[in-house]
Amino acid sequence: MMQLTNKIAYTTCLLAIFAGGCSTKTTENSGHSATSPATATKVTVQVAKEMAYIPVLNFTGTAEANREAALGASIPGRVEKIHFSKGSYVPEGAVIAEMSDEMLIQAQIELETIRKDFERISRLKEKESVSVMDYDHMKAKFDASQTKVNMLKKNTSITAPFGGVLTDITVQEGENYTFVPSVSSDLKMQSGILTIRQLNPLKITVEVNEKEINSISRGQHADVVFDAYPDEPVSGKVSYISPVLSSVTRTATVEVTIPNREMKLKPGMFGRVSISMPQTTGVFVPVNALYRQQGTGEDYLFMVVDQNRVTRRKVTRGESKGNLVRIPEIRADEYVVVDGKNKLDDGSLIEMVNK
The missing domain is CATH 2.40.420.20 (conserved putative lor/sdh protein from methanococcus maripaludis s2 fold)
Structure with a gap:
């Protein structure tokens, strides 16, 4: 009898628990929850x-001299005199350096001797006292001697092909010039006695990919900002577009020319180029x-x-x-x-x- 009473009591407790649980669920599902709706921000x-x-295409590049020439002689010789110091401006046509002229003097003496022989044989030809073959032989010898003198004259002085700054002197006064290559100030291989560069204007070279190259044309406006002068943009123009693309990078070389009247900008400076497109x-x-x-x-x-x-x-x-x-x-x-x-x-x- 005691065991039956305990079972009834246990069952009554379970029913009470289940009843409480059902009551709780009913309350939650009845829509009377205390949770508040989301707040709008x-x-x-x-x-x-x-x-x-105005769309803008942006690139990076390096400033270069607008024109550059490594000047030397076509024959070896000794450098006798350099008339300009490194870093100075050289006008177009000015004699920058003079070479030894021993070979020129020798050639001039030979020319003068041959000239006399040629004048003599020319007079004999007029009197028909010499054969045409002998005359032609002497004339060819005279012409060759004259050409040799003219060639040596060109190699005894070095003149500026354009106005620019003398940036490198690789063979000093009194040294013998040969054709052995040397390394320039910008780490390029070169041969010559000196290097002249045109620094006003400058050009900055950029690489443009094949998708954008058709949007660029010569004369197009461009702005260049150099890291050395971040607050001083320079206005320039597209001056050259390569007619071919690199098969490796699929880019074309584009040059932008910029003024450099105050000579503040230097070749080798890193610049950021912005090329403006049509509106x-x-x-x-x-x-x-x-x-x-x-x-x-x-x-x-x-x-x-x-x-x-x-x-x-x-x-x-x-x-x-x-x-x-x-x-x-x-x-x-x-x-x-x-x-x-x-x-x-x-x-x-x-x-x-x-x-």
């Missing part, structure tokens, strides 16, 4: 606008509407998809125009969140306080 929004802008239109938003995810380089915008909800969209930055930035992935008249975006997630509820 207050934000300011702005509409994306279509605006005119077009694009969709712009405030730059502070962009949201960058921490730990990544990805940019996002929170787009308003209805009156009270946003979606997060991955975007890329385009050209800047004041405090606006072009976004190619969005349309004009779409609304973007500007302030309050740091509190949002994809699908968050919002309350637009400035619409």
